[in-house]
Amino acid sequence: MPHDLPKAYDPAAIEDHWAAYWVSEKLFSVARPEPRVQSQSQVQSPDGQSPFTILLPPPNVTGRLHMGHMLNQTEMDILTRWQRMRGRTALWVPGTDHAGIATQMMVERQLTADGKTRQQLGREAFVERVWEWRRHYGGAILDQMKRLGASVDWDREYFTMDERLSVAVREAFVKLYEQELIYRGAYIVNWCPRCQTAISDLEVVYDEHKGHLWEIKYPVLGADGNDSGEFITVATTRPETMLGDVAVAIHPEDERYRHLHGKSLRVPLVNRTIPIVLDEWVSRDFGTGAVKVTPAHDPNDFALGQRHGLPSINIMDDSAHMNAEGGKYAGLDRFAARGEIVRDLEERKLLAGVKDHVHNVGHCDRCKTVVEPRLSLQWFVRIQPLADKAIAAVKEGHIRFTPEMYQKTYLNWMENIHDWCISRQLWWGHRIPAWHCTACRKMTIAREDPKACAHCGSANILQETDVLDTWFSSGLLPVSVFGWPKLTAESRADAAVSRADAAVSRADFDAFYPTSLLVTSFDILFFWVARMIMLGCWFAADIKMPDGSPRSLAESVPFREVYIHALVRDANREKMSKTKGNVIDPIEIVQQYGTDAVRFTLASMASPGTDIAFNPARTEGYRAFANKIWNAARFIFMNVDRAAEIGITVDRAALGAMPTDADDAPLEARWIVAELHATAAKVNQSLEAYRFDEAANTIYQFFWGSFCDWYLEIVKLRLDFTEAADKAATRAALTTLVQVFEAALRLLSPFMPFLTEELWHAVYDGKPPAKSIALTRFPVAEKAAIDYDAINGMELLQRLIVAIRALRKEIGLEEKAVVSVEIATDVTYQGLFKESEAIVQKLARVTQPEQVGGISAGLAKYHDVAFEVGLPKPQIDVAAERTRLKKEIEKLDKVIANSERQLSNPGFLAKAPEHIAQGLKKQIEEAKGLRDKLDGDLGSLSE
RNA sequence: GGGCGGUUAGCUCAGUUGGUUAGAGCGCCUGCCUUACAAGCAGGAAGUCCGGGGUUCGAGUCCCUGACCGCCCACCA
Numbered sequence A: 001m002p003h004d005l006p007k008a009y010d011p012a013a014i015e016d017h018w019a020a021y022w023v024s025e026k027l028f029s030v031a032r033p034e035p036r037v038q039s040q041s042q043v044q045s046p047d048g049q050s051p052f053t054i055l056l057p058p059p060n061v062t063g064r065l066h067m068g069h070m071l072n073q074t075e076m077d078i079l080t081r082w083q084r085m086r087g088r089t090a091l092w093v094p095g096t097d098h099a100g101i102a103t104q105m106m107v108e109r110q111l112t113a114d115g116k117t118r119q120q121l122g123r124e125a126f127v128e129r130v131w132e133w134r135r136h137y138g139g140a141i142l143d144q145m146k147r148l149g150a151s152v153d154w155d156r157e158y159f160t161m162d163e164r165l166s167v168a169v170r171e172a173f174v175k176l177y178e179q180e181l182i183y184r185g186a187y188i189v190n191w192c193p194r195c196q197t198a199i200s201d202l203e204v205v206y207d208e209h210k211g212h213l214w215e216i217k218y219p220v221l222g223a224d225g226n227d228s229g230e231f232i233t234v235a236t237t238r239p240e241t242m243l244g245d246v247a248v249a250i251h252p253e254d255e256r257y258r259h260l261h262g263k264s265l266r267v268p269l270v271n272r273t274i275p276i277v278l279d280e281w282v283s284r285d286f287g288t289g290a291v292k293v294t295p296a297h298d299p300n301d302f303a304l305g306q307r308h309g310l311p312s313i314n315i316m317d318d319s320a321h322m323n324a325e326g327g328k329y330a331g332l333d334r335f336a337a338r339g340e341i342v343r344d345l346e347e348r349k350l351l352a353g354v355k356d357h358v359h360n361v362g363h364c365d366r367c368k369t370v371v372e373p374r375l376s377l378q379w380f381v382r383i384q385p386l387a388d389k390a391i392a393a394v395k396e397g398h399i400r401f402t403p404e405m406y407q408k409t410y411l412n413w414m415e416n417i418h419d420w421c422i423s424r425q426l427w428w429g430h431r432i433p434a435w436h437c438t439a440c441r442k443m444t445i446a447r448e449d450p451k452a453c454a455h456c457g458s459a460n461i462l463q464e465t466d467v468l469d470t471w472f473s474s475g476l477l478p479v480s481v482f483g484w485p486k487l488t489a490e491s492r493a494d495a496a497v498s499r500a501d502a503a504v505s506r507a508d509f510d511a512f513y514p515t516s517l518l519v520t521s522f523d524i525l526f527f528w529v530a531r532m533i534m535l536g537c538w539f540a541a542d543i544k545m546p547d548g549s550p551r552s553l554a555e556s557v558p559f560r561e562v563y564i565h566a567l568v569r570d571a572n573r574e575k576m577s578k579t580k581g582n583v584i585d586p587i588e589i590v591q592q593y594g595t596d597a598v599r600f601t602l603a604s605m606a607s608p609g610t611d612i613a614f615n616p617a618r619t620e621g622y623r624a625f626a627n628k629i630w631n632a633a634r635f636i637f638m639n640v641d642r643a644a645e646i647g648i649t650v651d652r653a654a655l656g657a658m659p660t661d662a663d664d665a666p667l668e669a670r671w672i673v674a675e676l677h678a679t680a681a682k683v684n685q686s687l688e689a690y691r692f693d694e695a696a697n698t699i700y701q702f703f704w705g706s707f708c709d710w711y712l713e714i715v716k717l718r719l720d721f722t723e724a725a726d727k728a729a730t731r732a733a734l735t736t737l738v739q740v741f742e743a744a745l746r747l748l749s750p751f752m753p754f755l756t757e758e759l760w761h762a763v764y765d766g767k768p769p770a771k772s773i774a775l776t777r778f779p780v781a782e783k784a785a786i787d788y789d790a791i792n793g794m795e796l797l798q799r800l801i802v803a804i805r806a807l808r809k810e811i812g813l814e815e816k817a818v819v820s821v822e823i824a825t826d827v828t829y830q831g832l833f834k835e836s837e838a839i840v841q842k843l844a845r846v847t848q849p850e851q852v853g854g855i856s857a858g859l860a861k862y863h864d865v866a867f868e869v870g871l872p873k874p875q876i877d878v879a880a881e882r883t884r885l886k887k888e889i890e891k892l893d894k895v896i897a898n899s900e901r902q903l904s905n906p907g908f909l910a911k912a913p914e915h916i917a918q919g920l921k922k923q924i925e926e927a928k929g930l931r932d933k934l935d936g937d938l939g940s941l942s943e
Numbered sequence B: 001g002g003g004c005g006g007u008u009a010g011c012u013c014a015g016u017u018g019g020u021u022a023g024a025g026c027g028c029c030u031g032c033c034u035u036a037c038a039a040g041c042a043g044g045a046a047g048u049c050c051g052g053g054g055u056u057c058g059a060g061u062c063c064c065u066g067a068c069c070g071c072c073c074a075c076c077a
Helices: A011-024 A067-085 A100-113 A123-137 A140-147 A163-178 A239-244 A255-260 A299-308 A324-329 A334-347 A384-395 A405-415 A470-474 A499-512 A522-540 A586-593 A595-605 A616-645 A667-688 A692-715 A727-748 A753-763 A788-810 A827-835 A837-844 A878-904 A906-911 A914-942
Strands: A052-055 A090-093 A182-192 A197-199 A204-221 A227-236 A247-250 A264-267 A272-278 A290-293 A351-364 A372-381 A400-402 A434-437 A443-445 A461-463 A515-521 A559-565 A822-825 A850-852 A860-863 A867-871
Touching: A011 A140, A011 A595, A011 A753, A052 A067, A067 A090, A067 A140, A067 A515, A067 A559, A067 A586, A067 A595, A067 A667, A067 A692, A100 A123, A140 A586, A163 A182, A163 A443, A163 A470, A163 A522, A182 A299, A197 A372, A204 A239, A204 A334, A227 A239, A227 A247, A227 A290, A239 A324, A239 A334, A247 A299, A290 A299, A324 A334, A334 A351, A384 A405, A384 A522, A400 A405, A405 A522, A470 A522, A515 A522, A522 A559, A586 A595, A586 A616, A595 A616, A595 A692, A595 A753, A616 A692, A616 A727, A616 A753, A667 A692, A667 A727, A667 A788, A692 A727, A692 A837, A727 A753, A788 A827, A788 A837, A788 A860, A788 A867, A822 A827, A827 A837, A827 A850, A860 A914, A878 A906, A878 A914
Parallel strands: A052 A090, A052 A515, A247 A272, A400 A559, A515 A559, A822 A850
Antiparallel strands: A182 A197, A182 A372, A204 A227, A204 A264, A204 A351, A247 A290, A264 A272, A434 A443, A434 A461, A822 A867, A860 A867
């Protein structure tokens, strides 16, 4: 029996199979477009829509999948599957990032375990060792992704160190250099003494730190060059930097120090003579109003030093130990030196005071070591011209942010941007394509490795040892994954590229650039999103449009939309972290509840702007949802099989589209079809706006609340397989049942791809019309198919049934007891209730309802604005019933009072729209009628 | 220091341009093994929409203000 499903849904039993199937069948691979013969239009989806293109934010190659990835991937997968099912060519490109520092650190740790250092190995061997690691383990995170069912094109998987992406990095660097947008110079940068590399401003995280403000007395020198006996006191949080002091700065208007203008000082401990300089940057009310100036170890001091032509004295080595400039402190770690220096100052009575001082201390984002601002020779991107374009692209609306507020965040950052330090003193990464000539000391920057200095021809050239910031290469991804710069065989970068290769890349680029959407988390908004926009707009602008026309800014952007999601936290809203031990491993939770349930949890909680407090209790609920659907399927298949036995079959050709129903179909059939259309409309609309939560909840409500709770229960009445059955009616009911279910599976499939794939194949009994539900069409509502009469009728019927059930419970009827019922209603509804007698009987456990003009005395009653029902044997708890009635009456009185107050307000009648006033009037009328009836009930109870 | 977000049921969150009695899931209470499903069914209780002021015929929704929570940017020694 193909329809013989186990009683409970076991995700583990089916998920691995489908995950592997999707990959092996290459269901989500998008063929490279045919190279253009001449200029012609872009690649189009079958129905003429543009392709949907999306890049996976590449996880670190060393990474393990965490909940943030899973949220990100779930959202992208839902959108990609949805777009694909809407008929668009949907291309989702996966890949990994070489993650310079992270990966180097990890391999270094391995070396340490073997008792080796990378220096012992040497650069070449070390890099080879990293590649080795990557070949073995680098695919782990993407394998995890496969397990989650991400519908990516695995044929296009990239790695940021791949040859073709490295070519792009090199081209970008050389081009920027040629455009004089890359320069090399000695500036203060953030230096991590542990990683022993420069890091960018963004890679520094500040922590509040309870430190001290030391006040140090610097002797003022007299005209004779000896101590005059007077001191000037400076305040500092970092006394050790005094070894590199080159001046003390005061505010020119500061009266306290006016007499010291032009004087010199002696730096204690090192006995260097330094000037007093005047600078308006100094704030008079902080500390003592006198600042020691250490240009080599503080960005502000560096700027001040530049203004005053002061020298810079670097007092530390790469690992933040004092160097020879440190005199007797040489060799000491910076914090050890601090202790020694403070002690020595104290001894010499040069410490005027120590105050507690809370300030922010920068730490390396990667290893949390305290960052050392340090003067060093680095490479920078002159960022303003790129930023200007990136600002324009967003301001002119070529890139849209969701939620919108991130546009402000983005612009604010972009408008206050600083030059980007792109050099890293690492071995793992894209090595900067610059060669230093030992003969003429000039640099050669080249696309191809040069053999000789471009300036003097000397063969004694050495390649720059620095590599590029990882984000430099990932920032280029939108252009580089689609073939840039090898787009034409003529361009300089492409000397080695065949005309054919170039044409293929060119076709790819034409088809898929700009990408449609970027889905990411706000924490890499500046690191990555902003850089992609800058680099994408800059480099794409030079690439002609398919028809040969110049590319506008609108067509240069790397993506047209950015959707930014929140962070996944634990159930207590704590940030997940290894140290807290509250990290939820997605793979573990997936094994526990099934991938679909976890995906659905994330989707249903992904409302914009709020972090997700991931609570497994909720996932448990969605596992139940999956099980519910599984069992609905079992029920349906059971009936399909039963029907087949007496020759009733459902025409497969009737499936796969949106069902519609004849006007003479039973109420529940017309209703569920109408609900399906309404649901499809809502889901499409929600996904359009990235409201995953709305979309998920809408489907949940439809599937469980409407389809299972009501429709399936009612349809049982129609599935009559006896000899006497009206076979046409049974077939019609069965057909609608299967049609709606099949369509609902398609509706759900972007959210729960595994379950729906399994059941969809079962619906077709192993002979599906496509290789996957993912390749079918997503339900689209037809307005005309939303039968509002059916929706209203069903709503009333549901109210009647719920009323009877509630009343039964209230009067303490046995759950199983079948009792008689009286219904009194307006003539408007008598027909509806008459037609629906069988439904009422089944769902409310009553005998054939008796429609009466008024409920007989002595029956237990329930009042609705549209009807009254009465049940026999009122063994009522009088006190409880009185309480309930009073409460109900009180509530109604409130409504009445509130509405009447509004109606009696002349302003309301004058200004409120007609339908609001009408509605209010109707409401009062209904509420009053109901209140009177309840009053009557209360009266008869109190007798 | 500058900017942003949040505060709605016990918990986690929805609540479209202001409009008729503020919703969902989980949890809780009560009763049911009703042959698709106990990962289920049915019924129910539960809210000063953070406080204060204002605009409006009408405010959870708009404005001002205060409190609390959280985030981002800057980094005055």
